[in-house]
Amino acid sequence: MTQEIEQQIVLTTGIYDLIKDHIRRKKTSKEEEEVLLKQLKKAKQVTRKNLPLDVVTVDAKVIVKDIATAKEAVHTFVAPDRAKRRNNTESILSPMGLALVGCKVGDVVTWTINDELKQMEIIQVERLD
Numbered sequence: 506m507t508q509e510i511e512q513q514i515v516l517t518t519g520i521y522d523l524i525k526d527h528i529r530r531k532k533t534s535k536e537e538e539e540v541l542l543k544q545l546k547k548a549k550q551v552t553r554k555n556l557p558l559d560v561v562t563v564d565a566k567v568i569v570k571d572i573a574t575a576k577e578a579v580h581t582f583v584a585p586d587r588a589k590r591r592n593n594t595e596s597i598l599s600p601m602g603l604a605l606v607g608c609k610v611g612d613v614v615t616w617t618i619n620d621e622l623k624q625m626e627i628i629q630v631e632r633l634d
Contacts, residue, residue, distance in 0.1 A: 514607025572624040
């Protein structure tokens, strides 16, 4: 899992703590852990009300475009305990959620998902709350 994002990600304190706990519980690979820890070190923490509306976070519907295929996909990220396949929602701690969380519209994210290197552009972020 690699991510080539040099810009600073923006996270709410709650999401920051959730990711730290996810790492602490050894729910990530060693490579994922390294990338996530590096991102968290540089991350800007804000309160939920100060999080820019174009930043990927929990309770958000996100449209991304695969750079290689130009295909768009919609992901609806929720808290881990609310993720249900039948509702077409996925955990913010899923591989795609971890790849995109804290990034904003216009960012191009390079991340390994299911052993495949993907490059995705964030097209739109819509808050669900």
